Amino acid sequence: MDASGKVNYSLWGKPAVLETAADVMMCLVPIWVAITVGLIVGWSWKPRWVSFILLGIRSRPRLVWQAPPGLGARRFWLAMTAVSAYPMLKEVWTKFSEWMWPLVQPAEALPSSVQSVLSSQCAVTESHTKISITDEDLSSFMKQLDEADGGPAWQLLMERSATNLKYQAWRREPETGPTEYRSRTVLEDVSPALMRDFFWDDEFRVVWDDMLIYNKTWEECKDTGFMITQWVRKYPFFCKDREYILGRRIWESNNTYYCITQGVPYPAVPLRHTPRRVDVYFSSWRIRAVESAKGDGQLTACEVMLFHHEEMGIQRDLAKLGVRQGMWGCVKKIEPGIRIYQAERRQNKPLSPCAMMAHVMSKVPSALLNDHKVTTTSDGDSSVIGKEKHNLSHGYLRWMILGGAVALACGVERGAVGKFLVFGVVRRLGKLGRRL
Incomplete structure (x- = not known):
């Protein structure tokens, strides 16, 4: 909100949204790789209770609520699945909590x-x-x-x-x-x-x-x-x-x-x-x-x-x-x-x-x-920033000169004299690029 009382939505501009989306996608890449590896390893070493879960999933879901009252096979399977899955889900949540909200060590x-x-x-x-x-x-x-x-x-x-x-x-x-x-x-x-x-x-x-x-x-x-x-x-x-x-x-x-x-x-x-x-x-x-x-x-x-x-x-x-x-x-x-x-x-x-x-x-x-x-x-801080920009711009200029020299040398196909002159120019440009 600015001084006039109006809400400022400039934070939701296109550059900020794109930058945030790029950061989020980069953070998600390791997660998806870990999930893929986990699925492959887990499928190859799956325990027996996974077969019971898959058996229940393949069957028609409507039997869950259409089963008659009493200790039916379907309800017994659901109860056993919940009891078996509770320790696993609890451990997963504990690991996730430790990763998401790590505890701070005491001062001593x-x-x-x-x-x-x-x-x-x-x-x-x-x-x-x-x-x-x-x-x-x-x-x-x-x-x-x-x-x-x-x-x-x-x-x-x-x-x-x-x-x-x-x-x-x-x-x-x-x-x-x-x-x-x-x-x-x-x-x-x-x-x-x-x-x-x-x-x-x-x-x-x-x-x-x-x-x-x-x-x-x-x-x-x-x-x-x-x-x-x-x-x-x-x-x-x-x-x-x-x-x-x-x-x-x-x-x-x-x-x-x-x-x-x-x-x-x-x-x-x-x-x-x-x-x-x-x-x-x-x-x-x-x-x-x-x-x-x-x-x-x-x-x-x-x-x-x-x-x-x-x-x-x-x-x-x-x-x-x-x-x-x-x-x-x-x-x-x-x-x-x-x-x-x-x-x-x-x-x-x-x-x-x-x-x-x-x-x-x-x-x-x-x-x-x-x-x-x-x-x-603020000359000290400005000089540091200026030096970073100076080195960065010189790095780009160096590679542009060297790349242009190589392209010029490779583009000449005929004439020994022409090639000799071009390679002389390339050598001079290469020395200039190294000095930068």
Whole structure:
């Protein structure tokens, strides 16, 4: 739904439908191959009870309901078939449930790299347990921004753009833990401070984020701005809703904001069967002003670098497919949402408690600033994308030149002098193609 209140059906355009259909078909290929192999193997090794089932299927089905009352042969066969098939169906459903909705390991059984996501400093007092996000968490996040965290290389996932909005997304597969995502969103005519409040304001989030169905703030620290928040997010009909217990804190340096949100243990909210608790969760932003795409040299645009991963408890390939298909649709809702938020701020409406907590920030330690290469423009990210496109275009050009040279050489059939000249040209073109 856009700012005017009209429903936007652009997600159901032809390119999106074709891309989704292609992804679904690719996912179905291994399933059909497995079914075919299973039928062949199962038919060759079929047990005796299969013969009884086939015998019943071959007979006329109408005898099932026309049989007289009492212990008839047909009803006895149906009862025995149901009793025999129940353990098999139960085992099939168990295997399917484990594949579709894998259970998340408890925190103490997770690898050390995943436990670092859940780690937080806990100080037990007489009244309650206080959990905080420390400078070590900020340092780890800044290493991710510098691509110095030791993880695998990022793979470009998509590039999209709309009015006053530019979006790029990457993905990588670590050795342990869930799939990690990185995205860069640039919005025109938005200040970093407004974007910071926009992301932190849970009361306004329900206006543009239709997946959030419940939120509650459990603890606040007026000195550091640390918060403990409970979220419940709506998932598709075949999945349970997900519950998040999040620790949140903001650091600031030279009008650049580092907003860290990650899952934290919190005994005050007991674990329930539904909604399902998500323990492994990390979603953090760097918000700063960048040069506008208008080319006027003014820092009137806002850049949001997001790093996100979570253990949703869904089969890995299905989760990747869902994230890929839904991420651009979610990002497109940000632009009309921020415009409504801007209009409300111009009317001097009072801030919500969550937005007021976004103004309580910590200063980035000078030691981290010296280690972290902070830039005021997006040249670094643009250069990476430009390099990928440069290498890709040169790869296509190289093969076009080499292919054209081979075709030219093979197309000459007569004349020794002509062939000599053509092969000389082919050799030069081949050297040019290798340099590219």
